Amino acid sequence: MLEGRKIIVGVTGGISAYKTCYVVRGLKKLGADVKVIMTPSATQFVTPLTFSTLSGNEVIVEMFPASTREGTDIGTKHINLALWADLMLIAPASANTIAKIAHGIADNFLTSLVLAIRCPLILAPAMDVDMYLNEVTQRNLKILKELGYLIIEPEEGELASGLVGVGRMAEPERIIEFVKDFFAGVKFDLKGKKILVTAGPTYEPIDPVRFIGNWSSGKMGFEIAKASAHRGAEVILVTGPTNLGTPKNVRRIDVVTSDQMFNVVVEFYDQVDVVIMSAAVADYTPIQKFEKKLKKEDLPDETVELKLKKTKDILKYLGERKKSQILVGFALETDNVLENAIQKLKDKNLDLIVLNTIGEGSGFGYDTNIVTIISKDGEMESLPKMTKYEVAHKILDKVSLIFKKGEMKK
Ligand code: CTP
Numbered sequence: 001m002l003e004g005r006k007i008i009v010g011v012t013g014g015i016s017a018y019k020t021c022y023v024v025r026g027l028k029k030l031g032a033d034v035k036v037i038m039t040p041s042a043t044q045f046v047t048p049l050t051f052s053t054l055s056g057n058e059v060i061v062e063m064f065p066a067s068t069r070e071g072t073d074i075g076t077k078h079i080n081l082a083l084w085a086d087l088m089l090i091a092p093a094s095a096n097t098i099a100k101i102a103h104g105i106a107d108n109f110l111t112s113l114v115l116a117i118r119c120p121l122i123l124a125p126a127m128d129v130d131m132y133l134n135e136v137t138q139r140n141l142k143i144l145k146e147l148g149y150l151i152i153e154p155e156e157g158e159l160a161s162g163l164v165g166v167g168r169m170a171e172p173e174r175i176i177e178f179v180k181d182f183f184a185g186v187k188f189d190l191k192g193k194k195i196l197v198t199a200g201p202t203y204e205p206i207d208p209v210r211f212i213g214n215w216s217s218g219k220m221g222f223e224i225a226k227a228s229a230h231r232g233a234e235v236i237l238v239t240g241p242t243n244l245g246t247p248k249n250v251r252r253i254d255v256v257t258s259d260q261m262f263n264v265v266v267e268f269y270d271q272v273d274v275v276i277m278s279a280a281v282a283d284y285t286p287i288q289k290f291e292k293k294l295k296k297e298d299l300p301d302e303t304v305e306l307k308l309k310k311t312k313d314i315l316k317y318l319g320e321r322k323k324s325q326i327l328v329g330f331a332l333e334t335d336n337v338l339e340n341a342i343q344k345l346k347d348k349n350l351d352l353i354v355l356n357t358i359g360e361g362s363g364f365g366y367d368t369n370i371v372t373i374i375s376k377d378g379e380m381e382s383l384p385k386m387t388k389y390e391v392a393h394k395i396l397d398k399v400s401l402i403f404k405k406g407e408m409k410k
Contacts, residue, residue, distance in 0.1 A: 001030045001031060001180060002027060002030040002031045002032035002179070002180065002183060003030075003031035003032075004031070004033070005031070005032045005033065005086050005087065005183060006032070006033045006035075006084055006085050006086045006087075007027055007032045007033070007034050007035075007085065007086065007087050007088070007089060007179070008034075008035050008036075008037060008081065008084075008085045008087070008088040008089070008113070008117075009023065009024055009027070009034055009035070009036045009037070009051075009055070009088075009089050009090075009091065010036075010037045010038075010039075010088060010089065010090035010091075010093075010097075010110045010113070010114075011036060011037070011038045011039070011042040011046070011051065011090075011091070011092070012038075012039045012041065012042050012090065012092055012093055012094040012096070012097040012110065013039055013040075013041025013042045013044060013045060013094055013096075014042075014045065014092040014094050014126045014127065014169070015045060015160045016091075016092040016126040016160075016168070016169035017042050017045040017046045017092060018045065018046055019091075019092075019169055019171070019172050020046070020051075020091050020092065020172075021046060021050060021051070021054055022172035023089075023091055023172045023175050023176060024036060024051060024054045024055050025054050026172060026173075026176040027176060027179065028054065028055065028056070030176070030180070033057075034055040034056075034057065035055060035057045035058075035059075035060075035081065035084075035085075036048075036051040036052070036054075036055050036057070036059045036060075037059070037060050037061075037081075037109055037110045037113060038051065038059060038060075038061045038110070039061070039097065039108050039109075039110050039111075040061060040062070040108065041094075042061075043061060048061055060077070060081075060109050061109065062109060063078075063108055063109045063112065077109075078109060078112045078113045078116055079116050081113060082113055082116035082117040082118065082119075083118070085117060085119045086119055086183075087119050087120055087121075087122065087179065087182065087183070088113070088114070088117050088119060088120070088121045088122070089121075089122045089123075089124070089175070089179060090110070090114075090121070090122070090123045090124065091123075091124035091126075091152075091169060091170075091175055092124060092125070092126030092127075092169045093123040093124055093125045093126065094125075094126070094127060095125075095127045095131045095132070095134070095137050095140075097110070097111065098123065098125060098137065098140050098141060098144065099136070099137070099140050101114050101123075101140075101144060101149075102139075102140035102141075102143040102144055103140075118249070120148075120149075120150065120182070120186075120230065121149045121150070122149070122150045122151075122152060122178065122179070122182065123144065123149060123150070123151055123152070124151075124152040124154070124169050124170050124175055125141070125151065125152075125153075125154050125167075125169070126154055126167065126168065126169030127154075127167050128159055128160075128161050128163060128167055129159060129163050129164075129165030129166055129167045130163075130165075131167070132154060132165075132166055132167040133165075133166070143245055146222070146244055146245040146247070147245055147246075147247060147248050148226040148229065148230065148247040148248045149248075150178075150182070152170045152174065152175055152178050153170070154166055154167050154168055154169055154170060155168045155169075155170055155171070156168070186230070187231050187232075187400075188231060188232040189231055189232070189400045189403075190228060190231040190232050190233035190396065190399075190400060191231075191232030191233070192232070193232075193233045193234070193273045193274065193403070194233065194234045194235075194236070194271060194272040194273050194274070195225075195228045195233045195234070195235050195236070195272065195273065195274040195275075195276065195399075196235075196236045196237075196238065196265065196268055196269075196272045196274070196275045196276070197221050197224045197225045197228065197235060197236070197237050197238070197275075197276045197278065198221060198237075198238045198239070198261060198265065198275075198276070198277050198278060198279035198281075198314075199216075199218040199220070199221020199222055199224075199225070199237060199238070199239040199240070199242065199278055199279055200216055200217070200218035200221060200239045200240035200241060200242040200279055200280070201213050201214045201215070201216040201218075201240045201241065201242075201279070201280050201282075202240045202255070202256065202257055202258040202260075202261055202279065202280075202281050202282045202311075203240065203241055203256050203257060203282075204257055204258065204282045204284070204285035204286060204311075205256075205257070205286070205289050206286050206289070206290065206294070206306065207289070207290035207291075207292065207293050207294045208290075208291075208292070208293055209293050210293075210294070212282060212284075212285070212286065212308075213241075213282070214280050214282070214364075215280075215364040215365065216240070216279070216280035216364055217242060217244075217364060217365045218239055218240070218242030218244050219244065219365070219366075219367065219388050220278045220330075220369060220388050220391070220392070221237065221239065221276075221278040221279060222237070222239075222242070222244045222247060223387075223388040223389045223391070223392040224276055224278060224392040224395065224396070225237040225247050225250045226247035226248075226250070226389065226392070227389060227392035227393050227396055228250075228392075228396060229247055229248065229249040229250050231393075231396060231400075233274075234251075235247075235249070235250045235251065236250075236251050236253065236268055236272070237250050237251065237252045237253070238253045238255060238261055238264050238265055238279070239252060239253070239254055239255070239279070240254075240255060240256065240261065240279060240280075241254075241256060257282075257285070258281045258282045258285060258311040258312070258314075259285070259311065259312070261279060261281060261314060262311075262312050262314050262317070265277075265314055265318070266314075266317070266318075269318060269321070269325070270323075272325060273324070273325060273326065273403075274325065274326045274327075274328070274399055275315075275318055275325060275326075275327055275328065276328040276395070276399075277314060277315050277327075277328065277329050277330065278330050278354075280332075281311065281314060282311055283310065283311060284308035284309065284310060284311060285308060285309060285311050286306055286307070286308055286309075287307045287308065287309045288307065313348070315327065315329050315348045315350065316347065316348045316349075318348075319347075319348040319349030319350060320349065322349055324406075326351045326352075326399055326402050326403075327348070327349065327350045327351050327352075328350065328351065328352045328353070328354065328395065328399065329344065329345065329348055329350045329352075329353045329354070330353070330354045330355075330356055331344050331345075331353050331354070331355050331356065332356045332358065332363075333355065334358070337355060337357075338355070338372070338374075338380075341353050341355040341372070341374055342374060345374060345376065350376065351375065351376050351402055352373060352374065352375050352376070352395070352398055352399070352402075353373075353374050354371050354372075354373050354374075354391075354395060355371060355372040355373075355374060356369065356370075356371055357369075357370045357371070361385050362385065366388075367387055367388060368385050368386060368387055368388065369385070369386070369387075369388050369391045370383065370384070370385045371383055371391055371394075373394060373395060373398055375398060375402075381394075
């Protein structure tokens, strides 16, 4: 089932390292080629000899070998290994290693390798309940999730310390299932394609301290960028102001105003195969931008009028100049939803439009979304509530299908 898959298993210091022996044995049984890397503290729990016997491969612990006689590839060994792997799994992932990875610290072989890998990384955290629930650990895990690393959530139960709570590493069977599912679902169907994704709100300045904005968090666009990268695409993410971390293997360009977003998107338009406009671009911007902060005494009246002008419709502009690119737009409607979305798809010459609903568990700020995807040929798919990452894959499935149909015609 995992025949020919190359997997690096990283082991960090924690009592559940003993369970990782079963993981390595299970992955081997399924036909995977497994190489184990241990942190020095992991060797306090299980010996490298155990893992080297189970994996049938050399186990690496130290960044630097004891003598130069051991090889001439010191310094590049982690790079060679990084290029070799299809997947890296860290189990158990201690609070310490999670913190290091979240902050790019590379102070041992395992953490250096993490910085160098191009393949996806799965982590199975394991630690005591208070360490796990500690705000710093939770923040670090959030950073890793935003970066596109996959987390096998720890289980609840009795812990080695005697305390009861969440923090126990997932059982070996669950970890092996997760790896199998990962390979079953992984698609590299967008390899060789260039995708430009826009995300977040735009801010339209009134004066140096005030702006007109909207509640877009940027999550949907960031998840699309992440999912595109996971499927092998080269990704450019043009984003308005957000607090989100840049997903791995994504080139990010930050903008503030709709005008700046327009300029960047247009600059790259001819070089890309797909544009997915998930940004909530402001439709209007103040006509006059005040150089100095507006003071109340400058505005003697009880009411103030702010004159706005229409911004450039980026998607419409792209639609009018479309060559072979696939264009995907978003629509947020409150009434006549389907008719309005279909009209938008036609007006802007799009291939797909994603109709967003606003409500409980869907829309601005949520991690989930409820959408209907409508294609140019009238096909419509209404999806149940799912995570924004899953929605991203559904959109990319449609994009991939358009590529396939195009290739069949050739
Ligand atoms: N969009 C854009 N440029 C703008 C405004 C919107 O490219 N200046 C894109 C959005 O990124 C989205 C799609 O157009 O993909 C739909 O945006 P929306 O604001 O909902 O639609 P509008 O066409 O502006 O119409 P309305 O606001 O009247 O519904």
